[in-house]
Amino acid sequence: MERMIFPNLPVADLRRSTEFYLGLGFKQSPQFSNDDCAAVIISDTIVVMLLHQEFFSGFLPEGDTPHLRAAGKEVLNCLSCDTREEVDTFLANAAKNGGAVFQPAREQMPGMYSGAATDPDGHVWEFMWMDPSIPE
Structure with missing residues (x-):
């Protein structure tokens, strides 16, 4: 299997951010998207994960915050x-x-x-x- 990269980006408004990336011509993966995150397919090996900032914070150590x-x-x-x-x-x-x-x-x-x-x-x-x- 080829290595893949999944940049995880915190976002303030998930819908607005998703629309931005779709407007660039990329596609969304409904399989890996929900109310907290959107998986945007850039290529077969690059998928950008847009994470609502509260959801993103759950992946950070206590005290760290996303910097929007x-x-x-x-x-x-x-x-x-x-x-x-x-x-x-x-x-x-x-x-x-x-x-x-x-x-x-x-x-x-x-x-x-x-x-x-x-x-x-x-x-x-x-x-x-x-x-x-x-x-x-």
């Missing part, structure tokens, strides 16, 4: 894209569906084009395309 919309960023999730245009499309769809552009798309270095958006709870998603024709 925090000024400091602990994680920048990066998702590969097939084209530069797909990067631009993800950023446009993020802004259209309740998120915001965090970093406009640009060429960071030759052959690497990326931009980043935040979801409604401030979680950062970078969308990146790497030109396969650039030699190593």
